[in-house]
Amino acid sequence: MDVELRGITKRFGPVIANEAVDLVAKGGEVLGLLGENGAGKSTLMNVLCGLYRPDEGEIVIDGRTVAFAGPGDAIAAGIGMVHQHFMLVPVFTVAENVVLGVEPVAALNRLDLAAARAKVREIGETYGLTVDPDARIEDLPVGVQQRVEILKVLFRSARVLIFDEPTAVLTPQEVEEFFQIVRALRDDGKAIIFITHKLMEILEIADRVSVLRAGRIVGGGDPGAMSRAELAEIMVGRPVRFEVERTAFTPGAPRLEVAGLTVLHDTGEVAVDGVSLTVHAGEVLGIAGVQGNGQTALIEAITGLRPAVTGRILFDGQDITDASPRARHAMGMAHIPEDRQRMGLVTDFTVAENMVLDSYYSDRFSNGPAMDWRAVNRWAAEAAEAFDVRTPTVFAQAGHLSGGNQQKLIVARELMRDTKLVIAAQPTRGLDVGSIEYIHARLMAARAEGDGVLIMSSELDEILSLADRIVVMFKGRIVAEFDASAAPPDKAAVGLAMAGAAP
Amino acid sequence: MTAIDPRAPAVADLGALRRKRGTGAALIVLAGVILLLFGDAAGDATFRLSRPRDAWVLGDLIVPALPVIQIAAALTAFLGARQFLRGGGRWTTLSLGVGLALFVMAFLVWATAGKAFSLTGMLQATMVRAVPIALGGLAATLCERVAVVNIAVEGMLLAGAFTGALMGSVIGGWGGLVSAVAVGGVFGFLLAALVVTYRMDQIIAGVVINLFVLGLTSYVSSQVFAEMRHLNNAPVFRSWKIPVLGDIPVIGPMLFDQNIFVYGALVMVAVSTYYLFHTAHGLRARAVGEHPRAADTLGIDVYRTRYIHVTLGGMVAGFGGAWFTLGSVGRFDENMTGGRGFIGLAAMIFGRWHPVGALMAALVFGFTDSLQQKLALLQTPIPSEFLAMAPYIATIVVVAGLVGRARPPAADGKPYVKD
């Protein structure tokens, strides 16, 4: 089955997300779709799967023009999408999620779950997607949840499958398994559209590639005939440096020492299990690991957001195990949190207010119990200017900035002042290459100034390109450590450690 | 490179342990309280099980007060000790429930010691008082299951009561009932329109509807009804005894010798339980409440689902409202629902967003309500105000998760914006 998008334009108020986009996906082929943040990839796919109605243009399936009134129509036409953020109901079972919307029913509209289970097993066996149909989604790891998403699409007999950044949350091994599934689907004659920021993956899996920039198609072709640098340049519109510029590695005294740290989840389960690590001045320590292996809790404990059950944390030799987040901040700890929308920003606040979110109380920005708004605004403007935060004024709402600029705002807030230790969790998740480049450079600058830098990322490539030393976390423990100061370690070995296998 | 240690993390579920221990200790304390408060009872407590005109007359239930109280205390203490040592899981909630029931029983026996009252009558009244609360709770449940918080239940009940009285007076009881349901539906639809289409904050919209209905019904009742009494004089649905079942002692009068509102409430609870948890459409509705975007991507129309369920909720509330007039006194009076819609909301939470749970919770409210009146006749030294407070305090305890956290639908209260 072939799908063609012709002259699609989609506007959100003044924002033009897609402009006269033409795109073809053919059965038995993987189409890679590339583009910066905000280029309009998700919007285009949401148009294709019926979630948005295009302002102009048409969708043609097998030569026939179709109009979708809603996702239901698109599904009926054989288009299925696995969204960037999973669309699963956490409290439902796998079977319930898979059949939702097209349920097999008995008399009186009674839900026929037995039939649903059988069908889930059957499809699972065909494509090697085995999942327990009665497991609840919230109990499943991310990789398995993705399989459920694929099952969902296949259950609806989709012949066009759209994957929006499917690999962002997977380990290298899981990515490999995922590619296997994708190849099986392609060989089955399905048309696949694959969105990612990772150029290497495009080169590996795509049969054809299209690049979106600012809502328009700006290039594409056969990835076999293109290099990574070429692709990146089409995407961003200028040459991109992939190698992070780093000064020579000269570690100093220990900045952060963690010894025997144990931390619990909210549920009371052990999240971090007796972890010890050290970050020296002028060193980048990378923490690799698949999401959900305790990294988040570890960072929260180090920054004071989660209490330590046992163990000690020293900062510049001083015991801060029981210090408040504010005290740690005042000592020169900077924290770029994992989830910028949830934790890093108050999206309803102005840029200025966000710039002082964790320092508003200091003498610099206040007089006694009152705020000194003049000082705040002035400083915010300087920080925005210095860190290239693109905003009309500092009084704009932070939530109105693009994702990359929101992240730059946070980086500016955290790095504008005198820091000694920078803790960066997933600092570039979901960002495009341009923003990534900028943030990496800033982190390296901090290292060059003698800060200790702790980077947690599930993006193995990022860790590999930044870190002087890498530790791998698995099930709450540090299971492996690699020295990267001279040459990057073997990616496969780190990947295996992330999956918990012996090296 | 360090060695890999793939040992699974020790699962120390401290929370569950703490709760188990806490419940155990609480039960043991409760046993002490029973002995301390009610240990001075003397004489026999007489509970009349039959009413003079019942078909099968049972003798009075006469129990020796003090021994019964002591046995209740002992049982509670036993449950507590068991819980402390090896309880947990489902047992925690169950033990607590049984313990509280024993406490209530001991209290009743103590209050009645040396006197008598009609247990059957009290249970029947319990059901009657529970009906508007249960229907309010059910209405709220239907709305919150699709993630629309319905603070307006109170106003919808009031609108139902008003319409029931007005239309009941003009076109008769059944016409009044149908109109009340329809008007409830209209307000449900209005709420849906405000929050779904016009994206008004759900709580604000609810508050406004309450204000509006209160204003409108009070205005019409004092402006129009005061002059034209015949517009506020509706027939009352009589109770209709189901043959045979209604003659069963004690529970017969409670369940099977009631009016259409009681039967209606029971049927609606059963039907909506089946609907929500066993049908395909119920699954979709719950998906809309848990993860509307996911539902949307699967072709489920989130807005339509919300409109339908909130309107249905309004209709249920309209039916519950009609109870105040057509099922009780036949006449509308300003603000006659007196906050029972809010108690219905509490019943919904108490009942964990489940229709049967809401009914059970409503029965607890109804029980304390009717018990209070009996106690006023028995002239117990405990101020009736404290008894009246008991269910509210219990609600707070439940909401605070001291008994076990109840989880609302994940998207509850959040508007869904399509693009």
Place this chain on the structure above:
Amino acid sequence: MSDRGAVDSLLQRAAPGRAEFEDLVIVPLFAVAVALILGALTMLATGVDMATIGRSYVALLQGSVGSLGALSETLTAAVPLVLAALGLALGFRTGLFNIGAEGQLLMGGLAAVIFGFSFPGLPFPVLMPLCLLAGALTGALYAAIAGYLRAATGAHEVISTIMLNLISYRLLDWMLSLDWVQREGRSDPVSRSVPPNAELPRLLDWLDPNLRVHAGIFLMLLAVWAVHWLLFRSKLGFEFRASGANPDAARYAGIRASLVIVLAMALAGALAGLAGANQVLGVLGRATPGFSAGIGFDAIAVALLGRSHPVGVLFAGLLFGALEAGGRQMQVDAGVSIDLIGIIQALIIVFIAAPLLVRAIFPWGFRRRDKGGAR
């Protein structure tokens, strides 16, 4: 170093445009006008003739601002509404939907009465402020229960405050039947009277003994200023607003979220308690069941109408006070039930809280960009 010109341009504040003007002036005026028109239609529908409708709106105006006496009644009605609504607004800004002003107001008022009659010997300058303080503290404590439960267990304050309201009614009934609270020689629930030296002095009774406006208006103005300062100028206000808008980010920023929640609830309760104290010390002179008269619920509407902004709350409270005072005159002069006011109030809020609705009805009048509901 950064470029001076670029920094300055980042500091440029947009001049208040048409949108702001519409938001703050046009929409509220429009809402009031449409609500009055719909109110007139309601009257027509219930068989009130045109002449009477005209007379009733004239009476509404006269009764609210038409004379010194009317102004006095408007202010008297507005004071407790504004005080309680300020507390609610503070809560809304902190992300707390406190339905419990009614109960906090009852508890605060009761405490003020009890304190007043328990120490009748103290001189006025000591006793009156202490009574107010007793009211504020009790309201604060009562509200802090809900705040604490929210902070410690996550119990949603909407339900816990509704329950606390219901509990407060019973508590009041019970307290009023206690020998040391109940007025001597009475068998019904009514408290002893507030001694004259605890009363909020009436301001204009030298002109006419029926002018009830009392010193509570100063309390009200002070509170408006204090809440504005607190919310927008103080560090604590920053913490409140941050916690309200994004509790996780607030925690990240080193703000003790649980403390902020308890504190914000307590402050809201203190203001509601003050409203209660104001009623018993300035107007009623004693506590009876239901002396709160639904002020705590009306205050929710006032806070919403004022968009949780202290100055907005002041104006909204004055409007509600005027409607109440005028409504009474309307019933006397035109025989139209005062309950009409409730309808008008509800309609005003609908039109203010749902701008999308306004634009749907009057597409030519309002062409603003998308903006969610109020708050």
Place this chain on the structure above:
Amino acid sequence: FTACQITDTGGIDDNSFNQTAWQGVLDAQGQLGIDARFLESQAETDYEANITSLLGGQCDVIFTIGFLLGDATQAAALANPDQMFSIVDYAYDPAIPNVLGQVYATDEAAFLAGYLAAGMTETGILGVFGGINIPPVTIFMDGFAWGVDHYNGVHGTSVTVLGWDPDTREGLFTNNFDSLDDGRAFAQNLYDEGADIVLPVAGPVGLGSAALAAELGPDELMIIGVDADLYLTDPERGQVYLTSIMKRMDATVFQVIEQAIAGTFEGGVIVGTLENGGVDIAPFHDFEGSVPAALAEELATVRAGIIDGSIAVGGM
């Protein structure tokens, strides 16, 4: 001449208390050609505000209806010595020169009702409940209980009264004057305990009790009305009213208006008694045939006894 009335929270159309008083104003309107206005109180806190809004010369005489308006009326009367006030159910001691209190020896009529009910009950159990525990309410309950006692004394029976004990002064109260639903629930409660005649002393709340009685049928449950003859004001459920304990506020209010017009208005108290017709029990209407002639005769005797003082209305 304008007469104004401020109701309590029961409202002007309560079929009993406020409505009876308003009837007096309406009668005056019809017969004397005066203007009439009223203002309903929504909450207990409205009393003072409502009185204030009627001041300023728009009303010649202001009637405040109910004991609970006592304080507010007093304050307003002292502040406005030239304004005529009259209050129902309240007598000031010492008297205020511009307030005329209207009080009623309701216990005399209630005594008769109690005697009648004791003679009519088949279960030997009577029920009574009140609105709020205030003297104008409990005086009904006292009289009723004493009447039953008197019957028991005369006939050697042991008819009991549930819901009020004149000695401990404790009993059943709805704590409001407006919830009809409470009226039904309280009557149901008493009925469940065996009462076949119930006296609700709570204004419109009693209409809820009557709704229950209408559903059960008068052979199961009879109601005794208060304030007005409820057979007449609530005709749809007339068949359930055995009788009513009438408090002729319409007559006294009318009388006050006459005095005010004539310029003979004076502060003080008017007391309505059985003797001057200020209180009485209503005819039996539908029950005319069911009340035994002997009982009716006894009632006439008791009535005469109360008027001539040979029967003391009070506890034994």
